[in-house]
Amino acid sequence: MIARIRAWALGVGQAAADWMEVRTGVVSMLEHFLYEPVPKRGMWLYTLGSATLFLIVLQFLTGILLLFYYVPTTDEAWNSIYYIMTEAYFGLLIRGIHFWSANVLIVVVGLHMLRTFFSGAYKAPRELNWVVGVVLILLVTVLAFTGYALRWDAEGFWAWEVGIKIGSYTPFVGSYVATFLLGGDTVGPATLSRVFAIHVWLLPALLAPLIGIHLYLLRKHGEFGSEFEYTKRLAELRERKQIEEYALYEEGDESPRE
Template identity: 45%
Template sequence: MFWIIDGIYEWIDRRLPVSAVLYRVLRDPVPERGSWWYTLGAAIFLLLIIQVVTGIFLLLYYVPSWEGALDSIIYIQQQVFLGWLVRGIHYWNMVMLIILIGAHMSRTFISAAFKSPRELTWLLGVTLLLLMVATAFTGSLLRWDQSGYFDTVVGIKIASWTPLIGPWLAQLWRGSDVIGPATLTRNFALHVWILPAGLLLIAVVHIGLLVIQGQFGSWVNYEPEPPGSPPFTEDEIASRKKLEEEVLDPRSSKVNLPARTTWFYPFHIYKEAVVTLVLFVLVLVTTVLFPAPIDEPVDPTTTTYSPSSMWFLLFEDQLLLLFPGSWLVPIAATIAPGIVITLLFLLPWLERSPDIKPSLRPQAVAFYAVIVGAILVLSLLAASRVYNYDFINSRP
């Protein structure tokens, strides 16, 4: 059996540089200290694949029309063999992905891993974060139930407050004057094709850059070894020697030389596999304990239904409450989030000092802590009150 597989591999390898690419990726020196933290990126990528695969299975039964969408979701949940499991994984895995991307972004920020030459890696990372949030958001309407409907009402209302292009943007998203079948079709195209294609493509380039530039790790890797550290193993010596040669080569893009390194394969990939497995088991357990929600059928005229915002946008809902009145609304709707997103994109050019230790960059760390703290406090405030009806009735 194995000789057939070997034969096929050899045949392909003579035509495509499979071994060369695998050697380049797997035999890469990676910083060793604190390396459990550098497993989150790979976990995100693997869970993203699971998200795509479960999404494809859901597509086998999902009906993307306003008459059939909710019934098809109920059918998947109640009738299709293991449909509840696939749908639950798709739902909770998305929650996990957003949390992990937040954690991965924080770790690369605290480590100052975005500094030269990794500016583009960071830039693509911020794009991935936005694409992921947009993917989760557009998926909500596909259920065509009350919660998905009201999520979209708020989202389109926010878009409509964008200075200059707001009404045009809202119309483009709705596809007609009201949220209806055309909105569902557009959200479907975004959620199923356009956003996932962008996510996968950009994620591959993001990881490709990492292979080219090498993993930075964090500042601890560039500090002297603490007293009492174990002596270097043979693998550590060999991987460090290879990295030294690469850093000295003027054609290489690698510039950082951590004190202690090891081989990506088998040492680091093992940690990535363990972390991904633990996270996936957590998704599975959550799926079994808390089935993915299905709400009441869409009824825009309801007077009894009490909607709530999507959990990862609760802070934005609270911000909207703090800026009422027509001329203040755009500040909360688009201007404040727009400024934060622009600052995130520009971060590698705003923080230009070569310092990497958090204690040497207190302003940057304090700014980040204030933003994260504000998001948490605003989210908690929004979660503890009733839905912000004033905003959905506001007019740009």
């Protein structure tokens, strides 16, 4: 009886997988992703990238959750966050994850960049992936900065205030930058709306496809490239050369003497 149910379940599973495979090719795609050969060395170093992805996914999830309560107006922004922190179930956790994973994200992104730099993983043919990575790190920095301002509390507001003031020192276009970021010539409701639009819609919409391109280019060229992935082969090459060299000396030593 159990054997028959098992056979039937397997059959249904197989049929469902086949059905999806014919229509979308998802099974072979998954197989392709899962069984891709990756370097054995540096397994733990290479977790920095996936940790970044994980933290960004956390940002997207908790960000969407926070929007269930957050109100982007000057009068209610602070109050709605206060509500999240004190009244909403697990509000402390959801906002805590959004805040702390953003901080951890900055650290992990920095380490990821350093790892890429010191292993020379940006060299041909991976230059474009480095460029995309730099764009991503800039987007993450601006996201962190704008997220700070959305709180509309003293800390976040003054940080944004200083940011606008720095923007107003941009050569030639400073005053335009300032009025664009302020949404007028004074700080007010338009300023918060702009920060909200940039943090919640504009930058995530840019970030998501760029992460896709980053991953696509990674899969296309693989993680290999660092000499560190050829340690054994290099060692063997060195050994063989040494033997040849000794052989050469031995020959050379023998001939002039005799």
